[in-house]
Amino acid sequence: MSIKINNKHGNINIDDQVIASLSGISAMECYGIVGMSSKSATDGFFELLKKENITKGVKVITKDNKLIIDLYVVLQYGIKISTVAENIISKVKYTVEKYSQLEVNSVNVHVQGVRVQ
Secondary structure, eight states: OEEEEEETTEEEEEEHHHHHHHHHHHHHTSTTEEEEBOTTOBTTBOOBOOGGGGGGGEEEEEETTEEEEEEEEEEETTSOHHHHHHHHHHHHHHHHHHHHOOEEEEEEEEEEEEEOO
16 A cells, blocks of 8 residues: 655655665664564564565554554564663654654554574
């Protein structure tokens, strides 16, 4: 699905994959994150995604031209999970709103695991 913006000069269509890429890249810049995980982690097994598949760890939902972004992440062992999650939320929200001019309703961080580096 894509987001449609109409203005006096024409129409703009932004695909959800673009929002997912922005979200994944900005999340990976945060301290304490090891990588993105696939959305289908079950029974404690998760797959750490490579940079070219970063959008598979992001789910974007559009409701009334507002975005809901779900991030599935793997964090570094020994760091405070809540602090890293708050940093990810604020960074992703700021980046997506800055570059897309769309309102982000919520950013949800799903910690799929921790990894010792």
